[in-house]
Amino acid sequence: MTGGGIVASANGEAKPLTLSNTDKIFWPQQGYTKGDLLMYYAAMAPVLLPHLRGYPLVLVRYPDGIEGKFFYQKQAPDHRPSWLPTVTIPSSGSDGTAGEGKKSASSGRAITYCMVNDEADLLWLINAGCIEVHPWLSMAADPDKPTAMVFDLDPAPGQDFRVVIEVALCLQAALKTLGLKGYVKTSGASGLHLFVPIAPLYPYAVVREAAVVLAQMIAEVDSRVTLERHVEERGQRLYLDCWQMARAKTLASVYSVRPVPGATVSTPLLAEELSGENLLDPRQFTIKNLPDRVAQVGDLFAPVLQEKNDLRPLLSLTGAQG
DNA sequence: GGCTTTA
DNA sequence: TAAAGCCAACGCTCA
DNA sequence: TGAGCG
Numbered sequence: 001m002t003g004g005g006i007v008a009s010a011n012g013e014a015k016p017l018t019l020s021n022t023d024k025i026f027w028p029q030q031g032y033t034k035g036d037l038l039m040y041y042a043a044m045a046p047v048l049l050p051h052l053r054g055y056p057l058v059l060v061r062y063p064d065g066i067e068g069k070f071f072y073q074k075q076a077p078d079h080r081p082s083w084l085p086t087v088t089i090p091s092s093g094s095d096g097t098a099g100e101g102k103k104s105a106s107s108g109r110a111i112t113y114c115m116v117n118d119e120a121d122l123l124w125l126i127n128a129g130c131i132e133v134h135p136w137l138s139m140a141a142d143p144d145k146p147t148a149m150v151f152d153l154d155p156a157p158g159q160d161f162r163v164v165i166e167v168a169l170c171l172q173a174a175l176k177t178l179g180l181k182g183y184v185k186t187s188g189a190s191g192l193h194l195f196v197p198i199a200p201l202y203p204y205a206v207v208r209e210a211a212v213v214l215a216q217m218i219a220e221v222d223s224r225v226t227l228e229r230h231v232e233e234r235g236q237r238l239y240l241d242c243w244q245m246a247r248a249k250t251l252a253s254v255y256s257v258r259p260v261p262g263a264t265v266s267t268p269l270l271a272e273e274l275s276g277e278n279l280l281d282p283r284q285f286t287i288k289n290l291p292d293r294v295a296q297v298g299d300l301f302a303p304v305l306q307e308k309n310d311l312r313p314l315l316s317l318t319g320a321q322g
Numbered sequence: 323g324g325c326t327t328t329a
Numbered sequence: 330t331a332a333a334g335c336c337a338a339c340g341c342t343c344a
Numbered sequence: 345t346g347a348g349c350g
Binding site: 020021061063064077078079127128129 | 323324
Binding site: 058059071072073075077229230233243246247249 | 335337339342343344
């Protein structure tokens with residue numbers, strides 16, 4: 001793939017897009033280029049775009065590849081094309097935590113976030129060196145109400161991936177007793193993400209606190225699991241992180257590429273991949289094989305777009321107000 | 323990656 | 330003219 | 345009050 005102008009079109013609107021430096025090496029060990037990254041995202045656009053539409057995005061940009069300097073970008077750059085969709089959101093509101101009477105005023109300036117509706121939007125971000133795409137957990141239209149309850153299963157360095165899988169299964173079983181269904185994907189790095197899709201009915205703090213109660217129950221019965229936020233205190237335990245559920249916090253999106261050797265991808269898993277005999281290797285899913293996998297198994301995260309779990313049984317269990 | 327600011 | 334800078338920052342927990 | 349966390 002070489003550079004040059006292309007014109008994508010959506011709804012009859014022309015979106016001129018010029019790709020640059022497509023031969024630049026982004027993954028030195030594998031020799032993968034920015035062009036490979038662009039081709040991956042272009043191939044995945046049909047399944048990826050529905051998961052991104054309507055969400056404010058935080059970009060993690062590596063313009064010189066995974067071994068170069070990187071930076072997070074929230075504010076959409078001024079030189080973006082005029083056709084790129086954006087949303088402007090005040091950077092601080094309440095996160096729904098009870099403590100009224102305190103600050104919670106709009107302390108920060110508003111931030112204009114990038115969004116993506118179509119392939120041209122997505123590829124413009126990727127061409128800018130954005131390897132990871134981090135959507136908010138709430139939509140631009142309702143930025144204080146998350147659309148999923150999310151658990152981030154983060155193993156200690158060197159911890160057996162089998163433990164991560166067992167904790168995910170345990171969580172799923174606990175959710176099932178509450179009538180809830182969770183969907184699991186690899187983080188693309190060493191852990192797993194478990195998504196419980198919900199309607200945007202509750203503020204972040206309510207969903208988070210419900211998740212924490214559930215997570216504490218897991219940690220109580222499994223000594224390999226901790227909710228400890230301080231790294232040293234965790235020891236060799238798996239960190240069950242519920243803290244991404246807060247306004248303006250993000251997680252690598254489903255099908256997002258990760259800036260690690262091998263160009264791994266956050267990949268939804270089949271039930272049998274979680275429970276099967278042979279141990280899953282989360283590094284097996286990469287920009288080179290994901291399009292084929294999706295052609296075979298489809299978008300295993302598609303239900304996340306449709307299902308709205310009813311949190312009320314969990315909320316009543318935790319004593320929260322619904 | 324691309325723009326602006328500084329040396 | 331070239332190099333260097335800039336591009337996040339929420340809100341909580343524990344000490 | 346501030347350092348650490350993701």
